[in-house]
Amino acid sequence: MLTxxxxxxxxxxxxxxxxxxxxxxxxxxxxSKGILRPTFTMMDKKQERKSRTYTAFREGFTGVVxxxxxxxxxxxxxxxxxxxxxxxxxxxxxxxxxxxLSLISVSLTALFVIPWICxxxxxxxxxxxxxxxxxxxxxPQPKIHKSNDIPFRSLYYGRVYNNFNTGLKIGGGL
Amino acid sequence: MIDKIANILTNxxxxxxxxNTKYTVTTESIFKxxxxxxxxxxxxxxxxxxxxYAATKEGLYQLLCLGIYLTxxxxxxxxxxxxxxxxxxxxxxxxxxxKDANEYLAYAKLASRKKADRNDxxxxxxxSDNLKINDSDKFTLKEHLLNDEKPPEFPVAKGALExxxxxxxxxxxxxxxxxxxxxxxxxxxxxxxxxxxxxxxSGININS
Numbered sequence: 001m002l003t004x005x006x007x008x009x010x011x012x013x014x015x016x017x018x019x020x021x022x023x024x025x026x027x028x029x030x031x032s033k034g035i036l037r038p039t040f041t042m043m044d045k046k047q048e049r050k051s052r053t054y055t056a057f058r059e060g061f062t063g064v065v066x067x068x069x070x071x072x073x074x075x076x077x078x079x080x081x082x083x084x085x086x087x088x089x090x091x092x093x094x095x096x097x098x099x100x101l102s103l104i105s106v107s108l109t110a111l112f113v114i115p116w117i118c119x120x121x122x123x124x125x126x127x128x129x130x131x132x133x134x135x136x137x138x139x140p141q142p143k144i145h146k147s148n149d150i151p152f153r154s155l156y157y158g159r160v161y162n163n164f165n166t167g168l169k170i171g172g173g174l
Numbered sequence: 175m176i177d178k179i180a181n182i183l184t185n186x187x188x189x190x191x192x193x194n195t196k197y198t199v200t201t202e203s204i205f206k207x208x209x210x211x212x213x214x215x216x217x218x219x220x221x222x223x224x225x226x227y228a229a230t231k232e233g234l235y236q237l238l239c240l241g242i243y244l245t246x247x248x249x250x251x252x253x254x255x256x257x258x259x260x261x262x263x264x265x266x267x268x269x270x271x272x273k274d275a276n277e278y279l280a281y282a283k284l285a286s287r288k289k290a291d292r293n294d295x296x297x298x299x300x301x302s303d304n305l306k307i308n309d310s311d312k313f314t315l316k317e318h319l320l321n322d323e324k325p326p327e328f329p330v331a332k333g334a335l336e337x338x339x340x341x342x343x344x345x346x347x348x349x350x351x352x353x354x355x356x357x358x359x360x361x362x363x364x365x366x367x368x369x370x371x372x373x374x375x376s377g378i379n380i381n382s
Binding site: 002012013016017019026028032037085088096100108 | 192212336
C-alpha cells in the first residue's frame with residue numbers, strides 16, 4: 001500500500017516516463033534560472049547596489065520572457081500535432097508527435113524568439129523603470145573601449161560588461 | 175507531404191530523443207550558445223569590439239554550463255536520483271530492484287528491440303541473472319526479454335531517471351554550473367585576448 005506521497009511520486013514518474021516533453025526541461029531551466037540567478041546576483045555584496053538591481057532585473061526578466069515564450073509556442077505545437085495526427089489518421093502516435101514537435105519548438109524559441117524579445121524589450125523597460133525612479137539612465141557610450149582595455153565597461157542591450165573583479169556576471173540569460 | 179512529416183515526427187529515434195530530458199536540455203543549450211551570440215553580433219548599434227566580447231562570452235558561458243551539466247548528470251543525478259526513487263517506491267513492482275540506473279537502461283534498450291534482436295550478449299551481461307519484477311513472478315527479467323514478444327516495460331523507472339535529470343537541471347545547470355562557469359570564463363577570455371589580468375582596484379560605479 002502506497003502512501004499519498006509515494007502515490008504522487010509514482011504518478012509523476014509515470015507521466016514523465018510515458019510522455020516526457022522537451023517543454024518540461026525548458027520550463028525548468030527558465031524558472032530555476034529566472035529565480036536563482038537574480039537571487040545570487042542580489043546576494044553579491046561586492047557589487048554596487050544599483051548594478052546588482054539592474055543585473056538581477058535583466059536576469060529575472062529574461063526568465064519571465066523565456067517561460068512565457070515556451071508556453072505560448074508550445075500551445076501552438078499541441079494544436080499542430082493534433083492537426084497532423086488527425087489528418088494522417090495517426091492519433092495513437094500523438095504523444096510522439098507532440099514530443100518531437102515540442103523539441104523543435106523549444107529549440108527555435110531559444111534560438112530566435114527569446115533573444116529577439118529580450119533585445120527589444122529589456123532596455124526600454126529598464127529605462128522606463130529607472131526613469132520612474134528618477135535615477136540616471138544607463139546609456140551606451142559612443143566609443144566604448146578597445147578590446148584589451150582594463151577596466152572597460154559598456155552597456156550592451158542594457159547589460160553592463162566590466163572587468164571581472166566587480167562581480168557582474170554574464171550569462172544570466174536562459 | 176503531411177504523411178512524410180508525420181512519419182518523421184513519429185520516427186522512434188526522434189521521439190525517444192525528444193522524450194529524453196538530457197538530450198533536450200543539451201539541444202536547447204546548443205541553440206542558445208549559437209542564437210544568443212548571433213543576436214548580439216547582429217546589433218549594429220553597439221561597436222564591434224563590444225559585440226565580439228559579449229558574443230564570445232555568452233557563447234562560452236552557455237557551452238561551459240552545458241559541459242558542467244553533462245558531466246554532473248551521470249556522476250550524480252542519474253546514479254543517486256534512481257536510487258532515491260527506488261527507496262521511495264520500495265517493493266513496488268513498477269520499479270523493480272535494478273542494481274542501478276545502468277542496469278535498467280540496458281534492460282530498456284533490449285526491451286525496445288524486436289525479440290529476434292535481443293540476444294545481444296554484451297548488453298544482456300549487464301542485467302542480473304536472477305532479477306525479477308517481484309517474488310511472485312516465475313520468470314526473471316532476462317527470461318522475459320528472451321522469451322516474450324512484449325517484455326514488461328517500466329515507465330516509472332524511465333520517469334524516475336527523467337525526474338533526476340530535471341532536478342539535475344535545476345541544481346546542476348541553473349545553479350552550480352552557472353557559478354562554476356563564471357570562475358572558468360575569465361581565464362578563458364584572457365586566453366582569447368578579450369580580457370587582461372585584473373589590477374588591484376575598487377569596483378566600478380556604473381553611474382559615475
